Amino acid sequence: MxxxxxxxxxxxxxxxxxxxxxxxxxxxxxxxxxxxxxxxxxxxxxxxxxxxxxxxxxxxxxxxxxxxxxxxxxxxxxxxxxxxxxxxxxxxxxxxxxxxxxxxxxxxxxxxxxxxxxxxxxxxxxxxxxxxxxxxxxxxxxxxxxxxxxxxxxxxxxxxxxxxxxxxxxxxxxxxxxLARTAVEKERLRFSRDLHDLLGHTLSVVVVKSEAARRLAPHDIDAALAQVADIESVGRQALTEIREAVTGYREGSLATELDRARDALSSGGIEPVVRQSGPPLEPRTEALLSWVVRESATNTLRHSGATRCEIKVGGTPERVRLTVTDNGRGGDAATAGSGLKGLRERVAAAGGTLDSGPAPRGGFRVTAELPVETQASQEWETTG
Known part of the structure; x- marks a missing residue:
């Protein structure tokens, strides 16, 4: 009926x-x-x-x-x-x-x-x-x-x-x-991209920390348990982020994402170097740069074979620039998947650019530039 x-x-x-x-x-x-x-x-x-x-x-x-x-x-x-x-x-x-x-x-x-x-x-x-x-x-x-x-x-x-x-x-x-159909399609695309970036990064971190726990277990059980605790924390954080992605309210914090990238790279045996300077950023810019950091760090862990990865945030009062450079194999391997392609479209929609390719001195580099909408001035540098 x-x-x-x-x-x-x-x-x-x-x-x-x-x-x-x-x-x-x-x-x-x-x-x-x-x-x-x-x-x-x-x-x-x-x-x-x-x-x-x-x-x-x-x-x-x-x-x-x-x-x-x-x-x-x-x-x-x-x-x-x-x-x-x-x-x-x-x-x-x-x-x-x-x-x-x-x-x-x-x-x-x-x-x-x-x-x-x-x-x-x-x-x-x-x-x-x-x-x-x-x-x-x-x-x-x-x-x-x-x-x-x-x-x-x-x-x-x-x-x-x-x-x-x-x-x-x-x-x-x-x-x-x-317009309604377009809005639905855009929401589906947003959710698929968010899910790809979230799960890709989370699963990569879980794999890296699981390997670290397996290596440490025969020699240092406390250190292995610490890695297992980190896996649990990463899993809980992933559940929270997936819920936020479903509701569309997720706005990444750049500082938080840099800390996570540093921890994930260290667990994977890659030396992280993080440098950040420039004015405070508006939430939308921070969210986009957080996605770039997450995707770039994930690709470095999964594909690069690097021993060192440098993440640098800086720029001018008008534009902010993020570069992620590793000393790995470079080439097309680091661009596997659709993550960078989706990020390139997002950054372009916000009036910015995202380029990726082999670095001049070897390895692979991802560069993202976005307009800065705030003129406040604050600089700091962190090296880890």
Missing amino acids: GDIRRRWTVTARARSDRGPNGLSLLPWLLMGMGALSHLIQGDAPNPVIGGLGLFTFNTLYIAIVVRAFSPCHRETPLTWGLLTALAALTFALAIGYGREWLLLFPLLGLAVGAVVRRRKRLGRITVPLVLAVGVVTFWRDGWNSFGVVYGTFISVMVTAAILALDETVRQLRATREE
Whole structure:
């Protein structure tokens, strides 16, 4: 029952999103009943010509309003040709028969309003049309024709305004749905990147510390237990960070991430050298640089075979620069996975750059630059 209700709701919503169609303008053809009655009663001269003219008018009107509700057909040469033919036929019938046939002019206005919805073009077409209608109707029916002229003007303007508004609303609705889909995709991408960076780094640290505990266990059980305690701490911290990543509230602290990188590198037998200077950074910049430090340290542990890794944070009052350089093998091995690629996109979105590749003196280097939004000045240096 629930599935049926959901399907019915989706179907109803889809139908409502379609908006009006050409059928909504067809009932107005009843305005031509006066002309038809004029023919049936035998009051019209040349009734055969009048009947063919009325039939042709209805056929052209239906074809135009149906095409007017198709965006790909609305302003094609064929539609304009049909509209021109309808206008010529309407004026011919009104001039030839007058009276009841003058009510075809508001129908012509409906067709014009359905096709012409752009404001500038609408004005250029409506004014001459209404003036011509006024001349013909005044000639055929005197001052009694004012209602027909006014009705023609209103038919054009109201139809064009309502249909243009409906089209705008549907476009806004489609845009809103597209933005919603984009937001969902961005959130999925954010979560996948965060999960990759979190688990990649955490598992690398767990592996390194497990190897250290295995090496130390036969000789120094206390040191091995300390490594096991570190593994437990890393695991608990990873659980916290994953929960924060799920809710989207995780903002990394650069100082904390530098301490973790130093500890992980030391446990992996890599000498860490950390130097930091420059003004305090805003949280978003710190978070991005923290991800770069985490990913770079993880790659160094897993792929570089290095014995030394230098992490340097500095820059100017306008831009901050982070470089992570190791003395390992360099080359493509250190860039395995999609971590640096995802970080490059994140940094670029924040107005920065991220480059990676072999260092000039061997090894591998990752360089990230970001704009600094605060002008406070504070410098410090830490070497570990």
